[in-house]
Amino acid sequence: xDDDKQIIWGLYQDVVTQGRHHETQRLGLTNAVLVTAAxxxxxxxxxxxxxxxxxxxxxxxxxxGITGSFFTLKHYERFRSHMEQASVYRTALNVPELRTLRDxxxxxHARSWSxxxxxxxxxxxxxxxxxxxxxxxxxxxxxxxxxxxxS
Numbered sequence: 149x150d151d152d153k154q155i156i157w158g159l160y161q162d163v164v165t166q167g168r169h170h171e172t173q174r175l176g177l178t179n180a181v182l183v184t185a186a187x188x189x190x191x192x193x194x195x196x197x198x199x200x201x202x203x204x205x206x207x208x209x210x211x212x213g214i215t216g217s218f219f220t221l222k223h224y225e226r227f228r229s230h231m232e233q234a235s236v237y238r239t240a241l242n243v244p245e246l247r248t249l250r251d252x253x254x255x256x257h258a259r260s261w262s263x264x265x266x267x268x269x270x271x272x273x274x275x276x277x278x279x280x281x282x283x284x285x286x287x288x289x290x291x292x293x294x295x296x297x298x299s
Contacts, residue, residue, distance in 0.1 A: 160237035163230045167231050181213070189205075203292075208289065212286075213289060214286050220275070
């Protein structure tokens with residue numbers, strides 16, 4: 149491999165690693181938000197009823213979920229940036245066999261995941277599911293607030 153290709157290969161490996169890092173950060177963030185939300189809901193259920201004293205916990209859950217959703221989408225944006233850079237570097241390497249193999253693998257996957265629920269699942273972007281988990285925390289916060297105000 150000539151020097152230019154070695155440099156491009158090194159850059160490719162670097163941006164792929166950075167992209168994986170953002171995915172790992174997103175996972176850790178989601179775990180922290182869900183564990184914190186579970187703890188907060190545990191506090192709400194401690195006395196066996198939801199009262200106005202639980203409104204701050206509901207507000208906390210609301211803000212926690214919205215903030216978590218924002219940050220998970222930001223990690224996705226950074227991940228996509230790194231993957232777009234990786235694509236440019238892969239193209240610059242100009243190894244036709246890689247492109248052929250990648251295209252063949254994508255075609256096989258698309259054919260086996262194109263009908264019915266599999267097709268719907270394949271077209272669903274995973275980052276929306278990640279953000280949705282955080283929004284569920286916000287919805288639980290709203291639910292706590294509404295139940296506290298109506299009790």
